[in-house]
Amino acid sequence: MSTPVDVAAAPRVAATSLWGAAAWLKARSVYVAFALLVGFDMLATPGFQNPFAVRSLLFTAAPLILIALGQSLAIGTRGIDLSVGSVMGLASAMIGLSLGAGAAVALPLGVLTGLAAGALNGALVALLGIDPLISGLALLVAARGLAQAMLGGARVNLPPGVAYATLGRAVFAGLPLVAIGALAVAGLVGFAVARSVWGRRVVFVGASRTASFLAGVPVRRTLLLVYGASGLLAGLAGVMATARLGAADPNYIGAGAELDAIAAAVIGGTPLSGGRISILGSVFGVLLLTVLDASFIMNDVNGNYAQMLKAGFIIAALYLQRSGG
Amino acid sequence: MAERGGEGRARLLALLQARGAAVLLGLAVLAAGIAFPNFLRPDNLADIVTAASFVGLVTIGQSLVIILGGFDLSVGSMVGLATVLAAYAAPYGAVPALLLPTAAGIAVGLVNGSLIAFGRMAPFVVTLAALLALRALSIVLAGESMVIADPELFGRIVNGRVLGLDNLIWILLAGIGLAAVLLNRTRYGAAVFAVGGNEEAARMLAIPVERIKLATYALSGGIAGFAGALLAGHLSSGLSGAGTGYELQSIAAAVVGGVLLTGGVGTLSGALCGALLLGLIDNVINQVGTLNASYQGLASGAFLLFAVIVQSGLTRRRQART
Numbered sequence: 163m164s165t166p167v168d169v170a171a172a173p174r175v176a177a178t179s180l181w182g183a184a185a186w187l188k189a190r191s192v193y194v195a196f197a198l199l200v201g202f203d204m205l206a207t208p209g210f211q212n213p214f215a216v217r218s219l220l221f222t223a224a225p226l227i228l229i230a231l232g233q234s235l236a237i238g239t240r241g242i243d244l245s246v247g248s249v250m251g252l253a254s255a256m257i258g259l260s261l262g263a264g265a266a267v268a269l270p271l272g273v274l275t276g277l278a279a280g281a282l283n284g285a286l287v288a289l290l291g292i293d294p295l296i297s298g299l300a301l302l303v304a305a306r307g308l309a310q311a312m313l314g315g316a317r318v319n320l321p322p323g324v325a326y327a328t329l330g331r332a333v334f335a336g337l338p339l340v341a342i343g344a345l346a347v348a349g350l351v352g353f354a355v356a357r358s359v360w361g362r363r364v365v366f367v368g369a370s371r372t373a374s375f376l377a378g379v380p381v382r383r384t385l386l387l388v389y390g391a392s393g394l395l396a397g398l399a400g401v402m403a404t405a406r407l408g409a410a411d412p413n414y415i416g417a418g419a420e421l422d423a424i425a426a427a428v429i430g431g432t433p434l435s436g437g438r439i440s441i442l443g444s445v446f447g448v449l450l451l452t453v454l455d456a457s458f459i460m461n462d463v464n465g466n467y468a469q470m471l472k473a474g475f476i477i478a479a480l481y482l483q484r485s486g487g
Numbered sequence: 488m489a490e491r492g493g494e495g496r497a498r499l500l501a502l503l504q505a506r507g508a509a510v511l512l513g514l515a516v517l518a519a520g521i522a523f524p525n526f527l528r529p530d531n532l533a534d535i536v537t538a539a540s541f542v543g544l545v546t547i548g549q550s551l552v553i554i555l556g557g558f559d560l561s562v563g564s565m566v567g568l569a570t571v572l573a574a575y576a577a578p579y580g581a582v583p584a585l586l587l588p589t590a591a592g593i594a595v596g597l598v599n600g601s602l603i604a605f606g607r608m609a610p611f612v613v614t615l616a617a618l619l620a621l622r623a624l625s626i627v628l629a630g631e632s633m634v635i636a637d638p639e640l641f642g643r644i645v646n647g648r649v650l651g652l653d654n655l656i657w658i659l660l661a662g663i664g665l666a667a668v669l670l671n672r673t674r675y676g677a678a679v680f681a682v683g684g685n686e687e688a689a690r691m692l693a694i695p696v697e698r699i700k701l702a703t704y705a706l707s708g709g710i711a712g713f714a715g716a717l718l719a720g721h722l723s724s725g726l727s728g729a730g731t732g733y734e735l736q737s738i739a740a741a742v743v744g745g746v747l748l749t750g751g752v753g754t755l756s757g758a759l760c761g762a763l764l765l766g767l768i769d770n771v772i773n774q775v776g777t778l779n780a781s782y783q784g785l786a787s788g789a790f791l792l793f794a795v796i797v798q799s800g801l802t803r804r805r806q807a808r809t
Binding site (some may be wrong): 171243244286290291292293295296299300301302303304305306307308310312418420421424425428430434464465466467468470472473474476477479481484 | 558602606607608611612613615616617619620622623624626627732735736739742749760774781783784785786787788789791792795796799800803
């Protein structure tokens, strides 16, 4: 059995028959949908052509890309990481707590907090054999609660500083530095998935845990690393989102982000049934959802209606993708 | 001799898994009674049960869904939406105020259930999307909150007392009793266990798996809607943010109460003990006073984690023995 790991390597189907064309299109639906949405916005959405709008959109997308990467790895092993949003909040709270020690301590501490949460999640899943859905759910509540308890539920503004400003506002060649960073990380993860032994193992574990165990794949270590990486990326995402907001906010940072990350991964061609990962697809999944959010905002759609429409969109997209993508 | 000892221990483990929550609840009540002199006063105990009755009711539906092998993350938002709908319906009388939210909950459950049963989508994705959509809908309908100006009969039904006990406590007990009969004494209940235990086997036994799923999600939604209606009567208002976190508290309560997340195993009395235990923790956090409400999230998350670890340990040890 082949284990395609990105869209370029997705099953090549001859687009001769109509059925083949439909399948070909379905395997690339995230790119098609993204192109259609951007095309629509270019024509119909006021202000979308403005480079500042695109820039602000990429600032929002950068942390989401990071958690979508971790999510794709977890889903690729036929697991899930529901904790990513709350872990972002926890990383943010940790920054808020350690502001006094300076950015050089606070920011790495935020990332490490994510890693610690991910390691805990991985230990529960890999070593204790707990369903990732459950351990993630428990961490989702516990990490959010811990974040709120750490800051007493209040927002803490970041002091002025080069490090925070660089992460929160710096632009290089017209692109946010954080977006370039997130894309670089995506490239790294994509390379690891496609080319490294570990990446092969991740996909293999997702395709069949029993078979990979029998084939001598260190299943536990692979899973531990996957959830650890997802936590690390969520920590990094929390740091980015905090710097962008200019404040550590245990309630707002990462709230509901887990659904975005899951939706982005699945829409991008990483099916929930595991065994296949499309990193490029996940990145475009995030971009699609971010542009969708921006389209609602820029067309003055009430935020609550927008949330309902988006939930409907995600369900529809996942429904269409459900038979393997 | 050794064999009998082993069997005894296996039975003890099984008992611990099923009744651990009751034991833990007893110990917790004892400990809290020693630590806080006011804790054991009857009105405080009644307060705990009353406050826990909303989550308790939601836990009934959640337990059924989990025994079925699924999940319902939409119940918390459904409670919020239900309080808002009850506030809309309250001027027309107590019956609409109770029925409209319940009907809406059933409708939401039917949508969830259809997507899960017939659309073959993952329960947590469907219900997570419903969680977001319903919360947004509540805010659209009510803004932050809607006051029920003159609750009259509705308020009396919800907040009244019969035989010295709050009506909410009676409603909770009746709900648990009815659901226990449904689960343990009817063909529907047997089918829920069968589907949760092994869906393929259930299909081969000609159990209408899809219909059972649809009915169970509808039941869970309907119960959440009803609980929300009661909450609206209790608070005399519709709050779009009401019920936040109930999805996790109800899952935690069910799991603590011995309902296995792998499906097919669980009791409603255990789940009730789990809900009361969570309510007790909230109460104790309030008694300590210096801890703020955000610790409640931390407590229920940590508690869920603890319960899941113990459960999986007990299950594995039992499996190792048999």
